[in-house]
Amino acid sequence: MTGDCTFKVFRGDQSGGELREYKVPVETGMVVLDAIHWIQAHAAPDLACRWNCKAARCGSCSAEINGRPKLMCKTRLDDFAQGEPITVRPMKAFPVMKDLVTDVKSNFAMAKKIPVFTPQAGAEWKWYQQDIDRVQEFRKCIQCFLCQDVCHVLREHNMHEVFAGPAFFVQTAALEMHPIDAVDRTPLLRQALGIGFCNITKCCTEVCPEDIHITDNAIIPLKERVVDRYYDPLLRLWRKIRGR
């Protein structure tokens, strides 16, 4: 891709906005975030966007590029057809603050509801790589919230208050599968985190820039724990007999 590329960037705030066009000169290997920076430096210094590392490590520059939730720093212009305009909008699942910046406070509030790592008393601080490979997969999460953005429970139904969303099932899975963590988060998953609302469409897994197998490795095993605990008919009978 060479020459100029037309960008249509959302400009606006909570009260509304519009797509505005910018022509950006293209360089080899350029990513969408480079184009946004070019626009800031040359055409619209007040264009709001978040970014930090520029290397897909911090998860700040999430946006919807031609309708696809992506990190702007990782989306190359040569992935698009020459002459095709590129549209950049803020994440839809969160309220717009300004331009490409959204209000993601609900995520930080949700993170606070999940009990922090608590080691078993007297645990030996010794475990093997194979014991933590899975936990480390979850710990790769960069909190870009793209999985939250694409999840229809949040995106279409706006259930931020009662549904944690994929990012926080990943966080919970990392804790639950830690070799020596002592907290039982299964009741929480069922209630405050609302894991039952997820119907496993795997959209989250598809957009994860860290390639975390969110649905298969985090959500399904956690759902199984909830099912085993609360919906296993034999266990229910047993609990009834035992009176607890």
Added chain:
Amino acid sequence: MEKYERHQFDVIVIGAGGAGLRAAIESSALGAKTALVCKSLLGKAHTVMAEGGIAAALAHVDPQDNWQTHFRDTMKGGQFLNHWRMAQLHAQEAPDRVRELEQWGAVFDRTKDGRILQRAFGGHTWKRLAHVGDRTGLEMIRTLQDRGVHQGIDVFMECTVVGLLKDGDRVSGALAYWRETGRFVVFRAKAVVLATGGYGKAWKVTSNSWEYTGDGHALAYEAGAELIDMEFFQFHPTGMIWPPGVMGILITEAVRGEGGVLTNSNGERFMWKYLPENKRKEFAETPEEAQTWVEMVVAGKQTDARRPPELSTRDNVARAIYTEVKEGRGTPHGGVWLDISFQDAERVKKKLPSMYHQFKDLADVDITKQPMEVGPTAHYAMGGIRVDADSGAATVPGLFAAGECSGGMHGANRLGGNSLSDLVVFGRRAGMGAAEFAKQNGQWPAVDEIEIQNHVHRTIAPFERSGENPYTVHSALQDVMGKYVGIFRSENDLQEGLRELLSVRERIKNTHVEGSVMFNPGWHLARDLENLQVCAEATCQSATLRKESRGAHSRTDFPKEDPQLAKVNMCVKKSADGMTVSATPCPMMPEELRKLLQ
């Protein structure tokens, strides 16, 4: 109605990377009501970009390791300019801080017998870096973030501090604005901890993000504190150089720690040429010996083979690469080759997953099959706020600093892996120092309304005056620093650089921004540029005064070390006439530590 939003805290911590988070956790644990104020969202600070590991003499892989050796390595790496007490505390306490991270939930890679694994890095005698693949910083920041949030620290995200407030000599709070709304916030505090990181944004080719504009350095300087060692800025030897958009993005030293080889366009493995004579015997003599070392590392075995020359200290490798390119032996895009493709592809992907994806996604290079093109990138400020080693106290009462914005710990050059350990060792100590100070000085200090007004006026001035786009001026500042205050320096260049910086200073005073105060990056930059300018000038002036080459500071006109200058730190202070820079004596090292260096 009250004009500004106002808060009161025993301690406010500015900056939420590793040092700020650790300081806030400690201060809050000691009972001080603590706020954490940061420019980005929580968990996005630059610590997230730290890759290779955290240095601590745990002796899990090499049982010979101990704090004394770590201390010696750190002092040697810093060319003996480090504050001895900081280097000592750092080496002694780093293992406890790493274990503490594990107890708070960090999940480090393991040894075969189930303990925290450690890898080799430049300048470290033994394999010392606890790590999680090549995303150690992410693991650390997430661990601290979760701990801090659940401990009840009040976090003010996307809130930029523009000035410290003073009551007489003492710091009494800070003025900030919310990035979202542009509204000002007054913090009244008994103690303030600065943990704002570095100022790599003074250079165009840098591994640093937009946040790295030396805010803490400048806030402290404006409040009358001393900055030291500002001439020492680390250029990391291996940044990406192609394509243009990724220029400067960091390639972890762990690539070399895992056996990566540097060659020039002639295919020559050039690092042997650049090993300092007095250190040559610490490195492998032949490619075969280096290869044996790599194979033993991969197998997790002990070996008598010595390390490859690529694991020389960062200052030395950066100069070597610069020289190779300058003398015409560079790659097509003006760098050198870094190759790890001779190793097993699955192992490379496992140990360096981020590097693998970074090159594949951004540069179409498969590092398991092809070499990487690399060149130096502005990375880390050794210089910073002068602090008391034990408490993190700056030279202004009530002000504390930790992490990259503080000075002294790393001397003339920082060893890889010593930054993450620095953050937690001294973050904790600064948190303790600040909480203690708040307790000892229990009276609420006054905030000066006139001072607040002055900061407000200065901050909103770019809307009210006519002048240049701040992005243009930022670019000009970066050009000056790149041209005159880079890896190699000389009297003429530094003089010219200073002259040009002074003209940039005038342009910064006349930047103009459009739009509203709501989340306006141009406006944010206009204020941040003032901080960057303080740091750039301090670097240039300190570099002019140090007429020798030492660590990261290389003078073409004074290529040798001057033993007399080993005894002084350059100290920057604000005076009535502007910035003054003078040589101040290094603290005296006790005899028992001096012996460790022999």
